[in-house]
Amino acid sequence: xxxVNHFITLLTILVLAIFVGFEVISKVPTTxxxxxxxxxxxxxxxxxxxxxxxxxxxxxxxxxSAGLVIIAVAAVTLGAINVFGGFAVTQRMLQMFKGKGGGx
Amino acid sequence: xxxxxxxxSLLDLVAISLFILGLHFLNSPATARRGNQxxxxxxxxxxxxxxxxxxxxxxxxxxxxxxxxxxxxxxAAIRVKMTAMPQMVALxxxxxxxxxxxxxxxEYIVFLRSGGAALDPVVSVSLVISMIIGAVSLAGSIIAxxxxxxxxxxxxxxxxxxxxxxxxxxxGIIALAGWFIYTGGAVPPWGFFLLLAAALALxxxxxxxxxxxxxxxxxxxxxxxxxxxxxIAGFEIDSVMLIxxxxxxxxxxxxxxxxxxxxxxxxxxNVLFSAFGSAGGAEPAAASGGPQNVRSVSAxxxxxxxxxxxxxxxVPGYGxxxxxxxxxxxxxxxxxxKRGVKVLYAIHPVAGRMPGHMxxxxxxxxxxxxxxxxxxxxxxxxxTTDVALVIGANDVTNPAARNVQxxxxxxxxxxxxxxxxxxxxxxxxMRSGFAGIDNPLYEMPNTAMLFGDAKASVxxxxxxxxxx
Numbered sequence: 001x002x003x004v005n006h007f008i009t010l011l012t013i014l015v016l017a018i019f020v021g022f023e024v025i026s027k028v029p030t031t032x033x034x035x036x037x038x039x040x041x042x043x044x045x046x047x048x049x050x051x052x053x054x055x056x057x058x059x060x061x062x063x064x065s066a067g068l069v070i071i072a073v074a075a076v077t078l079g080a081i082n083v084f085g086g087f088a089v090t091q092r093m094l095q096m097f098k099g100k101g102g103g104x
Numbered sequence: 105x106x107x108x109x110x111x112x113s114l115l116d117l118v119a120i121s122l123f124i125l126g127l128h129f130l131n132s133p134a135t136a137r138r139g140n141q142x143x144x145x146x147x148x149x150x151x152x153x154x155x156x157x158x159x160x161x162x163x164x165x166x167x168x169x170x171x172x173x174x175x176x177x178x179x180a181a182i183r184v185k186m187t188a189m190p191q192m193v194a195l196x197x198x199x200x201x202x203x204x205x206x207x208x209x210x211e212y213i214v215f216l217r218s219g220g221a222a223l224d225p226v227v228s229v230s231l232v233i234s235m236i237i238g239a240v241s242l243a244g245s246i247i248a249x250x251x252x253x254x255x256x257x258x259x260x261x262x263x264x265x266x267x268x269x270x271x272x273x274x275x276g277i278i279a280l281a282g283w284f285i286y287t288g289g290a291v292p293p294w295g296f297f298l299l300l301a302a303a304l305a306l307x308x309x310x311x312x313x314x315x316x317x318x319x320x321x322x323x324x325x326x327x328x329x330x331x332x333x334x335x336i337a338g339f340e341i342d343s344v345m346l347i348x349x350x351x352x353x354x355x356x357x358x359x360x361x362x363x364x365x366x367x368x369x370x371x372x373x374n375v376l377f378s379a380f381g382s383a384g385g386a387e388p389a390a391a392s393g394g395p396q397n398v399r400s401v402s403a404x405x406x407x408x409x410x411x412x413x414x415x416x417x418x419v420p421g422y423g424x425x426x427x428x429x430x431x432x433x434x435x436x437x438x439x440x441x442k443r444g445v446k447v448l449y450a451i452h453p454v455a456g457r458m459p460g461h462m463x464x465x466x467x468x469x470x471x472x473x474x475x476x477x478x479x480x481x482x483x484x485x486x487x488t489t490d491v492a493l494v495i496g497a498n499d500v501t502n503p504a505a506r507n508v509q510x511x512x513x514x515x516x517x518x519x520x521x522x523x524x525x526x527x528x529x530x531x532x533x534m535r536s537g538f539a540g541i542d543n544p545l546y547e548m549p550n551t552a553m554l555f556g557d558a559k560a561s562v563x564x565x566x567x568x569x570x571x572x
């Protein structure tokens with residue numbers, strides 16, 4: 001059965017993370033809202049770690065049929081697109097933001 | 105806990121700290137790049153940890169996915185045009201949502217074939233919720249992409265009984281999800297896949313009636329959805345990393361969603377359900393009979409006005425993005441600055457199709473970020489501005505928002521361009537803006553219109569100023 005203590009710990013982490021998110025993000029100026037979106041986009045690409053764990057679970061369970069493997073690989077692929085694309089596009093945008101006189 | 109598991113958890117903690125520090129550094133353009141790099145390092149650490157933990161199981165399947173995803177993601181990131189950034193962000197976002205949904209599918213089938221009686225309640229609840237939200241986000245992001253890419257119309261798509269259909273689908277989803285949770289995941293495959301299909305359908309249907317000008321809200325909201333799906337998936341596979349990463353993004357998406365709704369003086373419900381700018385919205389425009397006394401000017405006249413001004417404010421909107429005129433705008437600004445004219449840019453929070461859209465385009469054209477003013481700062485400057493040059497912006501400059509109580513946009517904070525000495529509006533034709541509302545700005549005595557494509561008009565102005 002559920003380990004209630006463990007669940008409460010995870011829930012606490014979730015709630016605290018939401019507060020930290022609000023605090024940190026509310027200080028980002030409007031100028032940077034697009035890079036902020038693409039950067040946070042890349043961070044939720046951490047879902048790729050979940051896709052990897054699910055793939056491992058699939059193979060370990062011994063019920064890995066071709067169709068399921070395709071779904072698992074697709075999940076990893078989508079997660080990886082999210083991570084790599086998100087960070088690359090953010091870096092590309094941020095490189096363009098320059099102050100007066102071309103200062104960075 | 106083995107020593108290895110402890111090390112893995114501690115490394116995850118380092119990765120989480122780097123995510124938060126990275127986002128912290130995004131609070132200023134000067135440190136933002138370092139912030140993104142820190143977040144990248146955090147991600148690299150988290151991925152190495154999870155890859156080592158696999159112990160080599162399924163290595164080839166994971167490798168195929170990672171390499172393919174990295175290639176597609178990076179190539180797309182390098183090739184995408186800055187004007188197409190909103191749809192790119194929508195696609196990446198959909199990819200994340202899709203991954204969350206697929207994790208649910210894989211976990212469900214593995215459970216089904218294991219012959220187990222019931223899932224742990226935490227797992228069954230989080231599995232089904234993260235799958236639903238992920239699927240809504242995937243389908244919604246694809247529709248947002250198609251609208252932004254103009255594969256399908258950017259106008260709201262409505263049909264009779266739309267709200268009822270949406271409500272029925274939503275209720276069906278709740279019922280099926282309840283069944284799944286009640287039985288601990290022991291539902292037959294048809295029930296599970298019907299649920300998945302219904303969630304995808306809901307994602308499509310909730311974005312269909314939302315118009316192009318409301319896209320900044322939708323993109324932020326979908327971003328927040330995917331964050332939420334990822335955080336909940338963290339409970340499903342017992343991963344603190346996913347919980348924290350997803351929660352931060354959920355919070356960020358929520359902040360942006362609220363900020364965008366506020367900048368339009370509309371509630372989120374109104375944005376999502378009112379099909380703003382659809383046929384019904386055209387009524388007030390027809391009643392007033394359209395603009396009467398509009399003054400049109402030539403590029404040469406405007407060039408003289410600009411060249412002898414002391415302060416000029418550029419007001420870019422979606423029209424600048426469509427015409428890809430940002431480099432031409434910068435060239436005009438350079439010419440004017442050479443003559444000692446002070447040039448500033450007024451950026452409305454919802455100008456364009458995603459939060460901060462105009463800032464990115466102007467940054468691409470090498471406009472220093474300290475010349476870009478936000479709503480309040482710009483409005484302080486307008487009374488002392490000689491010429492306001494409106495480039496492809498419409499509703500965000502409409503004074504009806506201030507003083508016409510019957511206007512659909514009444515109460516929306518706008519850029520007070522009408523308070524400038526002279527207003528020049530660059531516009532393709534007299535068609536009303538996205539919301540289908542007359543803009544009294546165009547009939548004001550200090551306003552003149554310069555008709556034509558935004559890029560062509562700005563180039564003509566630059567040439568004319570140069571010739572003076």
